[in-house]
Amino acid sequence: MSQSSVAHSTFSIEREYPQAAAKVFQAFSDPVKKRRWFAEGEGFIVDSFTIDFRVGGKETCLFRIQEGPVAGQICRNDTWYMDIVADRRLVTAYNMTLGDNRISSSLSTVELFSLQDKTLLKFTEQAAFYDGADGAEMRREGWRFLLEKLAKELGG
Amino acid sequence: MSQSSVAHSTFSIEREYPQAAAKVFQAFSDPVKKRRWFAEGEGFIVDSFTIDFRVGGKETCLFRIQEGPVAGQICRNDTWYMDIVADRRLVTAYNMTLGDNRISSSLSTVELFSLQDKTLLKFTEQAAFYDGADGAEMRREGWRFLLEKLAKELGG
Numbered sequence: 001m002s003q004s005s006v007a008h009s010t011f012s013i014e015r016e017y018p019q020a021a022a023k024v025f026q027a028f029s030d031p032v033k034k035r036r037w038f039a040e041g042e043g044f045i046v047d048s049f050t051i052d053f054r055v056g057g058k059e060t061c062l063f064r065i066q067e068g069p070v071a072g073q074i075c076r077n078d079t080w081y082m083d084i085v086a087d088r089r090l091v092t093a094y095n096m097t098l099g100d101n102r103i104s105s106s107l108s109t110v111e112l113f114s115l116q117d118k119t120l121l122k123f124t125e126q127a128a129f130y131d132g133a134d135g136a137e138m139r140r141e142g143w144r145f146l147l148e149k150l151a152k153e154l155g156g
Numbered sequence: 157m158s159q160s161s162v163a164h165s166t167f168s169i170e171r172e173y174p175q176a177a178a179k180v181f182q183a184f185s186d187p188v189k190k191r192r193w194f195a196e197g198e199g200f201i202v203d204s205f206t207i208d209f210r211v212g213g214k215e216t217c218l219f220r221i222q223e224g225p226v227a228g229q230i231c232r233n234d235t236w237y238m239d240i241v242a243d244r245r246l247v248t249a250y251n252m253t254l255g256d257n258r259i260s261s262s263l264s265t266v267e268l269f270s271l272q273d274k275t276l277l278k279f280t281e282q283a284a285f286y287d288g289a290d291g292a293e294m295r296r297e298g299w300r301f302l303l304e305k306l307a308k309e310l311g312g
Contacts, residue, residue, distance in 0.1 A: 006267055010282065082251055088161070091284055102211075105249070106263065124162070124284075128239075128280075
């Protein structure tokens with residue numbers, strides 16, 4: 001019998017932001033803001049980024065990494081909005097694709113909890129990694145990095 | 157601070173079928189076959205069932221339960237195809253909605269392993285249940301029931 005081609009994994013990250021939940025939520029719903037912290041960054045060329053922010057709507061990000069073993073390859077993040085509760089919850093399903101290889105599908109949950117003037121963000125990823133690609137530890141680090149970029153976006 | 161409105165849960169079910177993987181896969185990809193074992197059933201009225209079987213395509217099932225506390229309410233299963241590898245793997249993201257209430261979003265993985273003339277199906281669900289609704293144990297029983305109906309579809 002062949003081995004499983006899927007590795008399932010779940011992880012959570014919590015992070016506190018010194019802003020109100022409505023402001024944190026806006027960094028996900030506003031395409032200009034989200035592009036800034038989520039898609040743009042040193043070492044990446046963003047070819048396109050589109051958001052249709054409604055349940056059933058799609059977000060697509062096409063980008064290239066400038067250096068390293070996958071330099072120049074088209075990377076895609078295809079995201080479908082599964083559940084949206086303003087200022088409180090955002091659940092998406094997304095595929096990561098590198099060149100012609102789909103490396104993962106995930107369900108990701110962002111929950112926002114108001115703590116007076118602050119917000120606790122709880123991020124949970126339930127992922128299926130394909131054919132030995134990627135891996136949960138790298139993905140967790142990727143999201144830690146993004147949630148740090150979100151802090152800078154909110155503080156700016 | 158308010159409590160989390162999401163309960164995350166992962167479960168797997170394995171089941172062996174005395175048919176080849178290609179035949180088992182077809183019961184997912186063929187809209188007529190899938191409707192028979194997945195949507196139709198005693199106690200349900202299926203109002204519509206559509207499949208667009210390609211990555212990024214959608215499957216929608218609208219149905220009503222005939223008896224019990226939610227009798228007559230419109231139930232929806234909205235499914236997005238995330239990954240398709242013929243005769244081997246099928247990954248979907250789906251929302252379950254009861255009336256106006258979304259009760260869950262899930263990532264579900266079907267893996268097929270060939271064992272000579274038989275097939276081992278491994279089903280994994282990574283679910284987010286909303287606002288106390290539904291629950292993993294009921295969902296697992298629901299899928300056990302569906303995988304039993306699949307056995308009947310394949311045997312017929």
